[in-house]
Amino acid sequence: MSDTPSKQRPQYRNIDVAQITKYHLPAAGKVSILHRISGALLFLSLPIILIPLFAASVASPESFASLGSGAGGFILKLILLVLLWGFMHHLCAGIRYLVLDLHIGIDKVSAQKSAAVVLGVSLALTLVFAVKMFGAI
Structure with missing residues (x-):
């Protein structure tokens, strides 16, 4: 028998919702989760947003002009900006994973x-x- 006391091993328990907000995720973990979210965002937006927008843009010159003007212009740009972020993040993270x-x-x-x-x-x-x-430019 050894006289040295055994080192106490860490205990892992289930965490509750209050502890989730205090949990610090490293940058690599954040990139991984955002890579999955951006991939799902791009995949789900294809039939719902991108294909109808493309169909409307090639239907006629008038429908193309109406997509970028009026009250829907700002909201459309905001939606496209979120999708653009999803594409940029998915691309950069994909290159990192390769x-x-x-x-x-x-x-x-x-x-x-790299993260x-x-x-x-x-x-x-x-x-x-x-x-x-x-x-702005």
Whole structure:
């Protein structure tokens, strides 16, 4: 028998709703969850939003002009901006995952840096398109 006391092992228990708000998720975890959300957003928006918008835009020149003008113009731009963020984030995170599949940057520090880069680049690209879409440039 050993005289050294055994090290107390951590106990993992179910967490409740109040503890979920205090839980700190690392950047890589946030990128992973947002990658799934953006993929689902893009997939579900295809038959509901994108295909009807495309059909309306190619129906006639008048319907194309009506899509970008009037009261629906701002709301449409906002919806398209959310979809654009989904595409940009899904693209950047997908490239990150392809690089990780090549066993490049799989150590903890590099993975955290690449996750932060994905978040920054996808938001920066979305901001560039938002500025262009809402006419500031």
